[in-house]
Amino acid sequence: MAQPVVSVKNVTKTYGKNNEKQTQALRGVTFDVTPGEFVEIMGASGSGKTTLLNILSTLDQATTGDVHINGEDVTGLKGDALADFRAKQVGFIFQDFNLLENLTARENIALPLALQNAPHKKQQQAVDAIAQTLGIAAVLDHYPTELSGGQKQRVAAARALVQQPAILFGDEPTGALDSQSARELLDTMADLNRDQHVSILLVTHDAFSASYAKRILFIKDGQIGQELVRGEESQEDFYHRILTTVGTFQQ
Amino acid sequence: MLRKLALGGIRSRLRDYTVLFSGLVIASAVFYMFLALATNKTFLTSNSPLSMTTFIFMFGEVLLAIITLVYIVYANSFLMSMRQRDYAMFMMLGAKSSKIAQLIFVETVTVGVLATAVGTLLGIGLTTAAGHVLLGMLHSSAPGFSPLWWPAVLWTFVFFVVLFILAALFNARSLIKTKILTLLHAAQTPNRLRTKPVLLLIQALLGIGLLAIGYWAMAAVNKLGLSGIGLALVTIVLGSYFMFNATLVFLVGLLKKNKRFASRQLHTFTLSQLSFRIRDYTKILAVVSILFALALGAITVGLGFQRAIPQIAKAQDAYDLVQVAPTAKEKADANKLSGLKAKVVYTQKADGTNIYFKASELNAHPLEFPVFRSLGQSSIEKVTATNFKTKVAENSSNMTEFMRPVDSGKSFTVVSDARFAALAGQPYQVITYQVADFSANYDRIEALVKTQDKRLGFKPDSMTNGQKFGTYALITSMYGGLAFMGFFLGIAFLAMLASTLMFKILSGANYDKQRYLMLQKIGVRPALLRKSIAEEIGALFLFPGLLGVIHVLFGLQLFKALLADPYDGLWLPFTIFLVLYGLYYALTTWLYQSIVITKDLGGRR
Numbered sequence: 001m002a003q004p005v006v007s008v009k010n011v012t013k014t015y016g017k018n019n020e021k022q023t024q025a026l027r028g029v030t031f032d033v034t035p036g037e038f039v040e041i042m043g044a045s046g047s048g049k050t051t052l053l054n055i056l057s058t059l060d061q062a063t064t065g066d067v068h069i070n071g072e073d074v075t076g077l078k079g080d081a082l083a084d085f086r087a088k089q090v091g092f093i094f095q096d097f098n099l100l101e102n103l104t105a106r107e108n109i110a111l112p113l114a115l116q117n118a119p120h121k122k123q124q125q126a127v128d129a130i131a132q133t134l135g136i137a138a139v140l141d142h143y144p145t146e147l148s149g150g151q152k153q154r155v156a157a158a159r160a161l162v163q164q165p166a167i168l169f170g171d172e173p174t175g176a177l178d179s180q181s182a183r184e185l186l187d188t189m190a191d192l193n194r195d196q197h198v199s200i201l202l203v204t205h206d207a208f209s210a211s212y213a214k215r216i217l218f219i220k221d222g223q224i225g226q227e228l229v230r231g232e233e234s235q236e237d238f239y240h241r242i243l244t245t246v247g248t249f250q251q
Numbered sequence: 252m253l254r255k256l257a258l259g260g261i262r263s264r265l266r267d268y269t270v271l272f273s274g275l276v277i278a279s280a281v282f283y284m285f286l287a288l289a290t291n292k293t294f295l296t297s298n299s300p301l302s303m304t305t306f307i308f309m310f311g312e313v314l315l316a317i318i319t320l321v322y323i324v325y326a327n328s329f330l331m332s333m334r335q336r337d338y339a340m341f342m343m344l345g346a347k348s349s350k351i352a353q354l355i356f357v358e359t360v361t362v363g364v365l366a367t368a369v370g371t372l373l374g375i376g377l378t379t380a381a382g383h384v385l386l387g388m389l390h391s392s393a394p395g396f397s398p399l400w401w402p403a404v405l406w407t408f409v410f411f412v413v414l415f416i417l418a419a420l421f422n423a424r425s426l427i428k429t430k431i432l433t434l435l436h437a438a439q440t441p442n443r444l445r446t447k448p449v450l451l452l453i454q455a456l457l458g459i460g461l462l463a464i465g466y467w468a469m470a471a472v473n474k475l476g477l478s479g480i481g482l483a484l485v486t487i488v489l490g491s492y493f494m495f496n497a498t499l500v501f502l503v504g505l506l507k508k509n510k511r512f513a514s515r516q517l518h519t520f521t522l523s524q525l526s527f528r529i530r531d532y533t534k535i536l537a538v539v540s541i542l543f544a545l546a547l548g549a550i551t552v553g554l555g556f557q558r559a560i561p562q563i564a565k566a567q568d569a570y571d572l573v574q575v576a577p578t579a580k581e582k583a584d585a586n587k588l589s590g591l592k593a594k595v596v597y598t599q600k601a602d603g604t605n606i607y608f609k610a611s612e613l614n615a616h617p618l619e620f621p622v623f624r625s626l627g628q629s630s631i632e633k634v635t636a637t638n639f640k641t642k643v644a645e646n647s648s649n650m651t652e653f654m655r656p657v658d659s660g661k662s663f664t665v666v667s668d669a670r671f672a673a674l675a676g677q678p679y680q681v682i683t684y685q686v687a688d689f690s691a692n693y694d695r696i697e698a699l700v701k702t703q704d705k706r707l708g709f710k711p712d713s714m715t716n717g718q719k720f721g722t723y724a725l726i727t728s729m730y731g732g733l734a735f736m737g738f739f740l741g742i743a744f745l746a747m748l749a750s751t752l753m754f755k756i757l758s759g760a761n762y763d764k765q766r767y768l769m770l771q772k773i774g775v776r777p778a779l780l781r782k783s784i785a786e787e788i789g790a791l792f793l794f795p796g797l798l799g800v801i802h803v804l805f806g807l808q809l810f811k812a813l814l815a816d817p818y819d820g821l822w823l824p825f826t827i828f829l830v831l832y833g834l835y836y837a838l839t840t841w842l843y844q845s846i847v848i849t850k851d852l853g854g855r856r
Contacts, residue, residue: 059772080776087774098769102523114519115775120510159773 003071005167005199006033006056011065013051013222025051027222028065033167036197038190040210042246043219049203050171052219056201057092057169058082070166087112091160091168095175097152099144105131105155106140112163130158133196134188150181154188161198168192170202174209186212207246211239218245267333270757271326272366277750278322279370279411280377284743285315286403287378288736293395298732306477310484311740314541317488320414321538322751327418329758330359331426338426352423359422363415371407375399377746378739385738386731390693390724393732454497461490466805473812480809491798492537499536499794500526517775517783524763524787535755536795539748543799543832546744548806551824553737555814556730561689562815563726566629568719569619571686572696573652574703575599576679585699590687597681599653600674605664606654609671610636620649636665651717653681656708689723696720733813745831752795753839756788760846767847780848785840792836800825 013026025048033039043049054060055067058074067074070089077085086092099108106127113123131137134154144152153173160168170189174182190212192198202209210216212235218226228245230238288294289308296305338351379398386393465486472479503526506512513519574585595616600607617633620642624630634642643650643663650663666674686692700720701711709716767780807817 080778083771083774083776085774086772090774092772094772098772100520100523100766100769102527102766103520107519107523111517111520111770112773114516115779117515120513 003035004032004068005035005037005070006031006201007066007068008032008052008056009066011052011055011062011067013048013055013060014063025222026055026062029219029222029224031217031224033199033201035199036193038193038200038212038214039202039217040213040215041201041203041217041219042205042207042210042242043203044205047219048222049205049219051222053169053171053201053203057090058086087115088163089166091157091163091165093153093156093160093168093170093173095172097144097149097156097176099152099156099159101144104141104143105136105147105151105158108144108155109140109158109162112159116163126162127158130162133192134158134161148181149177150185153177153181153185157185157188161192167199167201170200172204172206173202174204174206182209207239207242210242211235216242267329267758267761270754271329271333272362272369274322274750274754275326275363275366276370276373277746278319278326279367279407280374281743281747281750282315282319282410283371283374283403283407284378284381285311285740286406287374287398287400288396288739290402290406291395291397291400294393294397297394298396298736306480310480314484314488314545316410318538318542318747318751319410321534322754323411323414323418325535325755325758327359327422329754330362331422334358335426348427352427355423355426356419359419360412360415363418364412367408367411367415370411371404374407375404377742381739381742382735385735390690390727390731393735396735451497451501454493455501458490458493458495458497461486461493465490466808469806470808472809487802488537488541491540491802492533494798495533495536495540495794499533517770517779520770521783521787524766524783525790532755532791535751536791539752540795540798540802542744542748542751543795544802544806546741546748547799547824547828548803549737549739549744550741550828551737551803551807551821552810552814552817553734553739553741554824555810555817555819556734556737558820559814560723560726560730560734563730564689564719564723566621566623567722568649568652568717569621569631569685570652570683571689571692571719572684572699573718574680574682574684574699575653575655575707577682577703578706581699581702582682584695585682585684588684588686588692588695590691591684592687593683593685595683597683598671598678599681600671600676600678601655601658601661602674602676604661606658606661607671607674608636608639608663608665609668610665611668613639613665618649620646639663639665648717651715652719654717656715689719693723745828749835752792753835753842756791756839756843757846760843764847764849768849771848777848781844784844784847788840788843789836792832792839796829796832 009030011029014022014024016022041049055062109127110123136154193200204210214230216228217224289312465483468479468483503522507522597612613636617635620632620634621629622632700718704716810817
């Protein structure tokens with residue numbers, strides 16, 4: 001079996017200092033993501049899923065436990081090394097897009113390449129290619145405020161993918177989108193996963209969004225409680241199975 | 252309940268309020284400092300040989316009022332940007348709009364009046380301190396100067412309170428007229444730039460044209476008189492504004508078009524930040540360039556007047572101190588003078604009609620007589636045994652300090668050493684001293700002159716002793732007041748400049764925080780972010796600074812009539828000022844970086 005792109009072992013996260021009131025957001029989480037997988041982590045608000053994602057994407061540090069991304073131990077990274085790791089290995093899309101509203105879509109997408117001092121021509125080629133894939137070639141010279149929510153999230157996805165990261169993380173990427181745009185974005189993600197073998201890990205509390213994944217991890221009170229694998233099932237059947245599981249899992 | 256909510260809002264944004272409040276405090280303090288001089292007619296008329304001074308200060312008042320107005324408009328919009336979300340929230344909770352209007356009015360006026368009160372107190376304190384320090388430095392008294400000047404207190408209050416009431420009315424009106432939803436999302440405004448190149452070109456030409464007229468008016472102030480100053484004031488203010496509007500937008504656009512440059516690192520981001528900034532900031536940058544010019548100009552002119560004092564004194568008298576028949580203690584004290592450049596000992600004898608010099612001593616060390624060339628400029632004439640008679644006859648006042656009161660009426664004669672030895676009477680020493688810096692030795696020379704005057708029998712505090720000290724004090728009383736005004740206003744404008752730019756930059760920090768967090772999340776090294784911030788703020792400091800320096804270089808033309816060479820020794824005030832400006836840039840950048848760059852990327856508090 002190939003080396004996992006994400007490997008999480010016994011990760012815990014405790015907020016609050018020793019002398020304060022402590023809350024344990026994660027209580028020993030362990031799982032792997034293999035290259036080319038599409039995994040979703042499902043859980044209710046406060047289940048610890050965003051904390052987990054922040055730790056995976058190196059925005060936050062685990063209290064104890066190991067996190068390996070693409071074979072590299074990220075728990076020990078600091079400063080510039082950490083920033084560079086995030087720039088090169090990790091793509092991230094956020095619920096609220098996190099686009100820079102003073103840059104055009106093109107400039108937003110090119111930013112990670114500019115940071116690596118890639119030649120201007122190469123930057124533009126890469127931007128055009130990824131924009132083509134994500135269907136935003138026509139709006140590249142618009143500012144984020146001139147785009148729809150779906151377009152904004154595609155621009156954000158393009159920015160996350162332009163560097164060809166080891167994995168794409170998403171924190172409820174469809175959370176701020178209407179159902180049509182959400183469906184289109186998820187279709188695109190599934191395509192990317194299938195055709196270009198992009199590894200994807202999303203967190204969500206929405207069963208429909210989760211039904212796009214190949215595997216679903218359910219998180220509750222900071223622990224992984226259950227796992228669903230889609231296999232050869234149709235998306236609709238899988239969706240119903242997720243709904244049933246959510247119903248029982250939450251009780 | 253609403254009151255409690257309003258107070259809670261203030262507490263949660265304490266830092267923003269601190270920035271706002273301290274900015275307003277400085278503005279009113281500086282306003283007071285300026286008025287403390289400007290409204291004090293006794294001070295102005297007794298400290299300036301120019302009848303125009305009162306009018307110049309009136310123009311200054313107008314200028315400062317405009318600057319303060321711009322400042323308060325910005326401060327007010329900052330206050331509103333902090334509060335409108337809260338107010339919209341109150342309205343959503345069901346607060347009546349009349350109640351909200353009342354709340355806004357009370358809040359704006361309270362902040363304003365409090366800031367004015369604190370600012371006036373600070374202004375009085377600063378005026379006292381600056382007055383004390385500067386007058387000590389200049390060895391001068393400024394007659395009529397009073398740190399606590401009631402008309403200034405009154406006018407500062409009237410001006411600020413009226414402005415704040417107007418601002419409060421405006422705030423209340425605009426908040427009630429805007430939809431709640433717009434208020435809630437006020438921060439997310441679209442901002443695409445649409446600039447027509449033709450319009451930019453017209454603005455640039457207009458800016459250059461206006462500045463040229465202003466600079467010409469300052470150079471031709473002798474011909475134009477007061478109207479020249481008024482003309483310069485209007486054209487330079489408007490010219491600076493247009494210059495910033497056009498040139499900088501154009502320049503940033505040009506850099507952005509240069510793909511090789513723009514597509515590296517964070518350059519695109521920095522340039523975009525700047526181009527949005529500069530449009531938003533044009534008024535402030537124009538104001539800053541004017542304040543920069545006023546502060547630097549005032550300090551330069553102040554220093555110019557201060558430098559003129561020893562120059563003019565030197566043109567009257569080549570010797571800083573002349574001791575006649577000194578006692579051993581006086582000689583010992585005089586040897587303690589610092590920076591002694593030359594010391595010559597002559598031997599004199601006096602009889603019933605004459606005072607005698609030795610020819611050999613004069614030939615070895617000729618006397619030095621200053622020859623007046625023009626204001627503050629002089630050359631030195633050497634007086635030896637050969638030309639002694641004619642030179643002393645031409646300019647006998649140069650010899651006054653070599654004569655004791657008991658010898659008055661006698662004439663100076665040069666004799667050979669043999670003849671000198673044969674003369675009756677006790678020989679005594681006359682010692683001349685020249686030091687590098689008269690001002691540094693001021694107190695010691697004063698003491699020595701007083702002791703000598705007493706011993707020789709001069710009337711106290713008269714100028715009959717012919718010493719340089721008396722001349723120096725006289726010139727100080729004429730020029731010291733002007734130098735004082737220069738330094739005092741320089742400090743005041745510098746404080747205002749610092750507060751204006753820092754206020755504007757820091758008040759924008761909250762909007763930027765989000766952007767820098769995003770950049771960090773996508774993996775921009777913190778060091779690169781710091782660099783980008785330093786470059787961005789650097790540009791905001793650099794451009795008004797450059798324009799300010801140009802303003803000063805032309806503005807010094809105004810002082811041609813008063814100073815021998817207003818451009819002489821420019822490096823000193825420029826260096827002092829640029830060091831201060833640089834320090835202040837470093838402080839702003841550091842503060843800004845510490846606000847927008849966070850270690851905590853996860854977003855939990």
